[in-house]
Amino acid sequence: MKKRLLSPFQKFVQIESLSGILLFAATIVAMVWANSPFGESYTNLWQYNIGISTKSIELDKPLILWVNDGLMAVFFFLIGLEIKREFLIGELNSVKKIAFPLFGALGGMLMPVALFMLLNKNPETFNAWGVPMATDIAFSLAVLKLLGDRVPLSLKVFLTAFAIVDDIGAVLVIAIFYSGSIDTALLAYAFILLAISYALSYKGIFSKYLNLAFGAIIWILFLKAGIHPTLAGILLAFSVPVRQKVDTTEFIENLIGFADKFRVSKIVEKPILSKEQIEQIDDLEDWINKYQSPLQHLEHKLHDWVAYLIIPIFALANAGVVINSDMTLDYDLIKNITICLVFGNFIGISSIILTAKKIKLIEVPQDISNWQIVGVSFLAGIGFTMAIFVASLAFSESPKYIDSAKIGILIGSFLSAIIGYCILRFKTQSQNALYEN
Numbered sequence: 001m002k003k004r005l006l007s008p009f010q011k012f013v014q015i016e017s018l019s020g021i022l023l024f025a026a027t028i029v030a031m032v033w034a035n036s037p038f039g040e041s042y043t044n045l046w047q048y049n050i051g052i053s054t055k056s057i058e059l060d061k062p063l064i065l066w067v068n069d070g071l072m073a074v075f076f077f078l079i080g081l082e083i084k085r086e087f088l089i090g091e092l093n094s095v096k097k098i099a100f101p102l103f104g105a106l107g108g109m110l111m112p113v114a115l116f117m118l119l120n121k122n123p124e125t126f127n128a129w130g131v132p133m134a135t136d137i138a139f140s141l142a143v144l145k146l147l148g149d150r151v152p153l154s155l156k157v158f159l160t161a162f163a164i165v166d167d168i169g170a171v172l173v174i175a176i177f178y179s180g181s182i183d184t185a186l187l188a189y190a191f192i193l194l195a196i197s198y199a200l201s202y203k204g205i206f207s208k209y210l211n212l213a214f215g216a217i218i219w220i221l222f223l224k225a226g227i228h229p230t231l232a233g234i235l236l237a238f239s240v241p242v243r244q245k246v247d248t249t250e251f252i253e254n255l256i257g258f259a260d261k262f263r264v265s266k267i268v269e270k271p272i273l274s275k276e277q278i279e280q281i282d283d284l285e286d287w288i289n290k291y292q293s294p295l296q297h298l299e300h301k302l303h304d305w306v307a308y309l310i311i312p313i314f315a316l317a318n319a320g321v322v323i324n325s326d327m328t329l330d331y332d333l334i335k336n337i338t339i340c341l342v343f344g345n346f347i348g349i350s351s352i353i354l355t356a357k358k359i360k361l362i363e364v365p366q367d368i369s370n371w372q373i374v375g376v377s378f379l380a381g382i383g384f385t386m387a388i389f390v391a392s393l394a395f396s397e398s399p400k401y402i403d404s405a406k407i408g409i410l411i412g413s414f415l416s417a418i419i420g421y422c423i424l425r426f427k428t429q430s431q432n433a434l435y436e437n
Contacts, residue, residue: 019307020142023384026315027410034320042320059220067317068392071310073219073233075385078306079167080237081299086164088242098165099362101158104349105165108380109133111348112340119336127394128333128405130177132340132412134170134386137163139413140379143421151424154365155372159379162349170386171234178393179227186225190218190232197239206241206294228393240298245290258284311385318388321406330404337408341381342415349377375424381416383409 034042046067051060061069112132120126137160144156193214200206215236223229261280353373356362364373391405 018142019311020136020139020145022308022312023136023139023315024142026312027319027384030316030318030320034322039322043322046317046320057220059223064317067314068389069223069229070219072314072389073215073230074302075233075306075310075314076171076230077215077233077237078299078302079164079171080234081240081295081302083164083168083234084238084240085242085295085299086161096363097161099356100353100364101161101165103356103362104158104162104353104377104380105169107348107350107352108135108162108166108345108377109169109348111351112344115344115347116336116340119339120332122330122332124398125330125333125336125401128337128391128401130170130173130390131387131394131405131409132337132344132381132383133166133173134383134390135163135166135345135380136382136384136386136413137167139382139384139417140376143379143382143417144424146421147424151372152365152367155368155376158365158368159376162376162380166380167386170390171231174228174390174393175231178390179231182227183225186221187227190221190225193218193221194235194239197236201239201241204241204243204245208294208298211236211240240295242293242295244293251287251291254287255284258287314385314389318392319406319410321403321410323407328400329407330401333401333404334408334411337387337405338412338415341383341387341409341412342378342419343381345381345416346374346377349380350374353377371427372424375420375427378416378420378423381420382413383416384413387413 030042033039046064047062049060049062050066052058053060113129116129116132117126120129140159140163141156144151144159197211197214200210215232218232218236219229222232258280350373353362353364354370357364387409388406391402391409395402395405
């Protein structure tokens, strides 16, 4: 029974781990391509304008913005589905379950921000305070995957739940601090559509096609209203119902009935189905759709697309920093982001969790050691996807600072991964040897 319960999470870890490997590969390709003799083609590709322009609407953007504003809206939609599921039926559906990752996420968000504000001396780069506060779950789980059975499954569950809480914080920061001037009329229209979508969900009415149409309109309204359009993905995801229209008992009874009908139905002596069989299969598909949770079904369908396509494309589009002797970099910004990613997360997460554990505010699973908490706190400094995304918002008009921020993110994420891996690899190994003796 336990194995059956854990297998969906283990599959999730496997998908995220492979996604992390693809992220790393896309990052390397982007860096090599941007700094090769074909580097100009890299820049030209992502700055190529695509879109439509009419008297009533203008949607003409460089390709990189279609990736960052469009494809990433799908990424945020998936995050929204995961957040809703975790709060309703997952690892965040009770005070006891949420306490451990919540304390970690608070430390992992507040300390890097505070450390950046302390270190930063340039008013022009102050807007980057949100860059080091987000964790990249794909990269982090990929590192844990390399450790195999040396780390307990409960540690992977913690890192996943932690990253989800961390994503909630990052989304709120983007919504409040990294959106432009707001057109309240357009925003009101968007929220009216969202309210309709929520009302339909409450009544148990859901259509993926209607959801897609609403999503496209809300995305445009958010974009034109001055709110970052990726947030439309999060808000729309909350309107997807989690409950099935029929319960398991009713579905099984009907499934048995379908099997009996199919067994006695007319069979044609050809490699095709009879009209009666086709009708029964159509009825069966309707029942399957009623039995599936819309939220779970969408999450399942989107996860591979996001993990294996959207996130690697995002990395390919954003990680190609051109490094040469002529470029102007802000080395203080690079240093500050690196320090905050590595040590801000380590100090914030490990100190708050170990303190809360000592005074019994939280309950840490017995198979997670203090050294493993320290190791994971370093892995939380891998802030690749969300950190680069926030940096692109913070310095949208300043190539010098955005390149510097990206370099700081790459260095900080790499150091965090190496330090976290070494602690979990060798400290866990020495602890196991001590227990065996």
